[in-house]
Amino acid sequence: MSYYQDIFHTSNWEEATYEEKLAALQTLENDYAARQGRPPCKIQPEELDPEEIGYYYEKTNEILINKDLLNGLDPEHKWAHTCNYLCVNTILHEGRHAYQNHAMNHDVHPDNEEVRKWRENNEIYYGSGSEFDMYRLQPLERDAYDYAETEMNNVFADLETKFGENQWFDYFSNTLALDKIEAEMTALKRCGLDYIQKIDALIHQRYQEKLEKEAKAKVKESFWGKSPIEMLDSFKFFKMSNRDLISEAVEERTALGEIINWKERNNELER
Structure with missing residues (x-):
């Protein structure tokens, strides 16, 4: 594990400054962009709606992230104890969207059929305001969610070995899992067992x-x-x-x- 990731452990995140957190998130994006063979996005903190975490902006190749996650939230806020996990997961998730966009324009992804689905989904996209199962399980999003979750688990497993328990990580991870189960159960009722294919x-x-x-x-x-x-x-x-x-x-x-x-x-x- 790269040393820059040390800051993402809860014990270090709480002591870090805004600038240190932002620099670590930018280094995380640079690292994964290099692994994926694409240009890195600029991490841009913004004043977003309270419930909005962040998103990838293709036109400027930026990942916008809610700056309140770096500043720290009110202790009563539902994300108050999981800002470090949300930030890392968001950079990995939105960085995966940047990779998908790169793969649609360059021959870099090993699965051509998956790229075809990404291209079609890019034209017929179900936003977060759509039915949750359609949003969560469409090709672009299910790939980004799965990729970010896998990589996030790897990052924090290494950090736990180095610094001890990641407080609130299980809570955050279980929240993601429950969201996926909710989408899958809804899709199962509407479409049957082959809901992904449908x-x-x-x-x-x-x-x-x-x-x-x-x-x-x-x-x-x-x-x-x-x-x-x-x-x-x-x-x-x-x-x-x-x-x-x-x-x-x-x-x-x-x-x-x-x-x-x-x-x-x-x-x-x-x-």
């Missing part, structure tokens, strides 16, 4: 529908602005499925033309 299949179906809708819109758009002769000539170069789309585009243009002519006639009568 969740993935639903995302795949919605992804295909989105692609078809976008393709249809693109074909129609490509014919706007063309003369009727140009549009009819285009039939020679398209398969029957696309001819149907062209016909729809012709009909839409005709209908729009009639509306415009009707408005012009009304304006003339008013004058």
